[in-house]
Amino acid sequence: MLERINELHRNRNISELKKYLNEINPADIAQLLENVFDERERVFLFRLLTKENAADTFVEFDGDTQENLIIAFSDTELKEVLDELYIDDAADIIEEMPATIVKRILRNTDPETREAINTILKYPEDSAGSIMTTEFVDLKRDMTVEDAFKRIRRTGLDKETIYTCYVTDASRHLIGVTTVKELLLSDYDDVIEDFMETNVISINTLDDQETATRTLSKYDFLALPVVDMENRLVGIITVDDAIDVIQEENTEDIQKMAAITPTDTPYLKTSVIDLWKKRIPWLMLLMILATLTSQILTTFEDRLMEMAVLSAFIPMLMGTGGNSGGQSSATIIRAISLDEVSFKDIFKVIWKEFRIGAISGVSLAIVCFAKLLLFDRIILGNQDITLMVAVVISLTILFETICAKIIGSTLPIIAKKMGFDPAVLANPFITTLSDVVSLLVYIGFAVLILPI
Secondary structure (H helix, E strand, C coil): CHHHHHHHHHCCCHHHHHHHHCCCCHHHHHHHHHHCCCHHHHHHHHCCCCHHHHHHHHCCCCHHHHHHHHHHCCHHHHHHHHHHCCHHHHHHHHHHCCHHHHHHHHHCCCHHHHHHHHHHHCCCCCEHHHHCECCCCEECCCCEHHHHHHHHHHHHHHCCCCCEEEEECCCCEEEEEEEHHHHHCCCCCCEHHHHCECCCCCEECCCEHHHHHHHHHHHCCCEEEEECCCCEEEEEEEHHHHHHHHHHHHHHHHHHHCCCCCCCCCHHHCCHHHHHHHHHHHHHHHHHHHHHHHHHHHHCHHHHHHCHHHHHHHHHHHHHHHHHHHHHHHHHHHHHHCCCCCHHHHHHHHHHHHHHHHHHHHHHHHHHHHHHHHHHHHHCCCCCCCHHHHHHHHHHHHHHHHHHHHHHHHHHHHHHHCCCCHHHHCHHHHHHHHHHHHHHHHHHHHHHHCCC
């Protein structure tokens, strides 16, 4: 595609270039214009798109590219793009723009669109209402199939989806749902009330957006109705919006699990200073927490010096504990996000992770014990590794694995109960806490079993 565009551009074959560009999928056009061409060429090529393709391409750009294009647009060009945008896409764009750009956007929208945008923007961030669109097909229960098709043809052009149609009463209360498939398979004189689905699954405007995406996924819907406190239909969430939310939430969770403050800006477009600001607070906190292990080592330094071989296995033990806790935390955080686990299940989780930790710990301890005596002592000739030293290290692995599994599984559940994001208490924090526990268990067994 790039070679063809460059060839037509070089030859100044504008008519053929315009025809070719408008045959490409808007997502591919956006990727090409954003990543290959400079700002001047991007504006030139964008102006060759039809109004519909221009709008579809515009929503695929990131915020910086959208802002640069808006600045380059005349008011007429801006209005043409805005008129083709769906309400939820327009609201998303406005949320990311600086105040001067927002004023210009709103100035070039009609009053009805402006009111619809403001309706979406008033809902809390990350709520179902903030990602819904107010453009949907609504029908009445006493309509015939023929009446329904007439309404769809008359109003469907500007709707984000026409496949799922919602049935409302005179006060806009949601009372049923049907699909174009059901309409096509029914006779023209059939009344919608006779075949519509009345057990409608919906979501409230103030519910979390993740709840909406899970509902869409659970029931395999193409769209999910959004209602207010009085069950009035105010919008719908389509599957493409849900995919965007899932990607956004997954990215945020990954960043939190790595102890990084989440950011919506693409990596290559984020400055070094901004990335530093996102990372350094967590690094400082983890560094301070890690001093607990140093304090423990300092406290028992004299005893460890009496049997120096013990110090050589501290990194291995701490790593094993951190890995064990990290496995459990990742599993539980995922289960929490899917609503498979809640605070009431904490004792079930503890009991399950205790058994997993015990089996894993025994397996690791046996392998470690055999390795220490057969490989380290006999093959490598390290006579400092005695039978009792091997017992201490193996017992430590057993008990630290159990403790790390319980810590890694319970902390995210407790965090969720206290209103924190479970992802925050993921690997870095759990690893640090597991390190402390591992050292305490190790030194405890060493003092009890060995002559130190």
